[in-house]
Amino acid sequence: MAPLQGSRAPTEFGGPLGAAALMLLLPATMFHLLLVARSGSARLLGPPPYLPGLEALWSPWALLLCLTWIGLQAALYLLPARKVAEGQELKDKSRLRYPINGFQALVLTALLLGLGMSAGLPLGALSEMLLPLAFAATLIAFIFSLLLYLKSLVVPAFALAPGGNSGNPIYDFFLGRELNPRICSFDFKYFCELRPGLIGWVLINLALMMQEAELRGSPSLAMWLVNGFQLLYVGDALWHEEAVLTTMDIIRDGFGFMLAFGDLAWVPFTYSLQAQFLLYHPQPLGLPMALVICLINAVGYYIFRGANSQKNTFRKNPSDPRVADLETISTATGRQLLVSGWWGMVRHPNYLGDLIMALAWSLPCGVSHLLPYFYLLYFTALLVHREARDEQQCLQKYGLAWHEYCRRVPYRIMPYIY
Numbered sequence: 001m002a003p004l005q006g007s008r009a010p011t012e013f014g015g016p017l018g019a020a021a022l023m024l025l026l027p028a029t030m031f032h033l034l035l036v037a038r039s040g041s042a043r044l045l046g047p048p049p050y051l052p053g054l055e056a057l058w059s060p061w062a063l064l065l066c067l068t069w070i071g072l073q074a075a076l077y078l079l080p081a082r083k084v085a086e087g088q089e090l091k092d093k094s095r096l097r098y099p100i101n102g103f104q105a106l107v108l109t110a111l112l113l114g115l116g117m118s119a120g121l122p123l124g125a126l127s128e129m130l131l132p133l134a135f136a137a138t139l140i141a142f143i144f145s146l147l148l149y150l151k152s153l154v155v156p157a158f159a160l161a162p163g164g165n166s167g168n169p170i171y172d173f174f175l176g177r178e179l180n181p182r183i184c185s186f187d188f189k190y191f192c193e194l195r196p197g198l199i200g201w202v203l204i205n206l207a208l209m210m211q212e213a214e215l216r217g218s219p220s221l222a223m224w225l226v227n228g229f230q231l232l233y234v235g236d237a238l239w240h241e242e243a244v245l246t247t248m249d250i251i252r253d254g255f256g257f258m259l260a261f262g263d264l265a266w267v268p269f270t271y272s273l274q275a276q277f278l279l280y281h282p283q284p285l286g287l288p289m290a291l292v293i294c295l296i297n298a299v300g301y302y303i304f305r306g307a308n309s310q311k312n313t314f315r316k317n318p319s320d321p322r323v324a325d326l327e328t329i330s331t332a333t334g335r336q337l338l339v340s341g342w343w344g345m346v347r348h349p350n351y352l353g354d355l356i357m358a359l360a361w362s363l364p365c366g367v368s369h370l371l372p373y374f375y376l377l378y379f380t381a382l383l384v385h386r387e388a389r390d391e392q393q394c395l396q397k398y399g400l401a402w403h404e405y406c407r408r409v410p411y412r413i414m415p416y417i418y
């Protein structure tokens, strides 16, 4: 049985108190956004238009729908994969294996949906159920995290995450004790990170677009852009699914409430905020402005994809001709750090690209409201915090070589600014 008191790594997110506050604050924020998006004034910083009673939140149908959705995605995850990838080496020197069939799951979901819609499935009606669906997803995330916590109490110590094993049950419940909870080969964290929430996000976007078409005759240009940009982002994540195996969420963070709620509830219901806003607050958008916004998204995507692919190619095979000419610094671990190309511009060029895309997702909503810019604000805070966490880990891993990298590439995310 794993000890309750673990490695005593320094706590993050403000320790147990911060974790407890976040567990209340994050769901509260999500419901606030859902309520405000459909209110006339759509004021991000004002009070919610009303406080929903339990009858507006709880619906057994919504719970059934959420469970069916997760079940469908789990079934697609279990289908034969075109490739099985190995994860990073674990404490016991073993490597886990992961199916690479996320894009296949997206395509099959789209086919099933197409079939359903041609048989009369009223997808637009989903937009009327967002509140009970979000409540059901939160409930599922909470119960799921509790089961994950209980499971973590009976696994050997080497299976625990370095950070979520402080001995404080609230903190560990939030951050996640077990690093890679699995039943047989089914990896819960990997599954949740990319499937039900991410594909659910584009499904909700599509439902909002269908509803707009029903209300106004056809979807607006702004709605097309938001749907297109975010579908590109999700499709890209699933196409490059293997890259998620080197993110800190998979390598370092345990699977607890933060990721379970983040993946299953936060992503689908808050990342679709721009489309929610547009359904209730139609915005005029001319073709020239739409083209400028497409250009901004393309620039963001170019940087995001270029930086992520450059690092992934380099980590897989430093002598690959696409990266072999780049300048590097050697580290005591034997690994090298790129100091030219994208990674010589700033220390997190992928975050910069992601943030530029976030701006492009909000601009179609106009500038009359702050609400559609919530994602950009939240995401800036998330990435600044994430960058600091990653910096700390790289400093620990690479020591002097990391100092040298910081000297050569002084800016973190935004050249000459941050």
Ligand SMILES: NC(=O)C1=CN([C@@H]2O[C@H](COP(=O)(O)OP(=O)(O)OC[C@H]3O[C@@H](n4cnc5c(N)ncnc54)[C@H](OP(=O)(O)O)[C@@H]3O)[C@@H](O)[C@H]2O)C=CC1
Pocket (backbone or CB within 6 Å): 246, 247, 248, 249, 304, 308, 311, 314, 315, 335, 336, 337, 338, 339, 343, 347, 348, 350, 351, 354, 386, 390, 393, 394
């Ligand atoms: N939409 C969303 O909600 C979110 C999106 N993201 C996106 O996910 C993607 C992945 O982000 P994330 O996992 O945070 O981190 P990164 O992909 O930026 O990976 C950081 C790691 O890269 C390696 N690295 C850092 N500098 C260099 C260098 N100069 N040369 C070679 N390797 C280097 C280090 O690991 P090592 O040396 O061990 O390889 C470091 O720990 C990003 O594009 C981010 O924008 C992230 C969070 C949320």
Ligand SMILES: CC(C)CCC[C@@H](C)[C@H]1CC=C2C3=C(CC[C@@]21C)[C@@]1(C)CC[C@H](O)C(C)(C)[C@@H]1CC3
Pocket (backbone or CB within 6 Å): 026, 193, 194, 198, 233, 236, 237, 244, 247, 249, 258, 259, 261, 262, 263, 266, 267
């Ligand atoms: C609820 C809290 C505020 C914190 C939750 C954070 C999570 C929502 C994010 C943590 C890392 C994520 C990643 C993606 C989605 C959001 C979460 C889960 C990602 C799958 C999005 C698509 C990208 O292409 C990616 C690189 C695959 C992302 C990986 C990290």
